[in-house]
Amino acid sequence: MLQQELLGNGGQVDGKVVQTFQTSFNQVQNILDQNRLLINEINKNHESKIPDNLGRNVGLIRELNNNVRRVVDLYADLSTSVTKPSTDTAPSEGDSKGGHKRNRPA
Numbered sequence: 001m002l003q004q005e006l007l008g009n010g011g012q013v014d015g016k017v018v019q020t021f022q023t024s025f026n027q028v029q030n031i032l033d034q035n036r037l038l039i040n041e042i043n044k045n046h047e048s049k050i051p052d053n054l055g056r057n058v059g060l061i062r063e064l065n066n067n068v069r070r071v072v073d074l075y076a077d078l079s080t081s082v083t084k085p086s087t088d089t090a091p092s093e094g095d096s097k098g099g100h101k102r103n104r105p106a
Helices: 002-007 015-048 051-083
Strands: none
């Protein structure tokens, strides 16, 4: 299903790209599911107003923040992997540059 969405209007997508998308989105979904549980626990602790529970929220909020950073990193890595020029694939038929690819500095 993801592959069909990426293909759009009859375009072609490398199977490796689709696999990268699927892996990344699965990782992101797992982290977001974990964040939902963390947020629920943080809310319960906050509502309880029990000092030990409120103290525990400090660690839970740190974990939540780290998870958000991981999601951002996953999307950044995904973006980089999709947008960087691929030197190991043959040029497409419509390549107007005659198959020569210029790599941009990182």
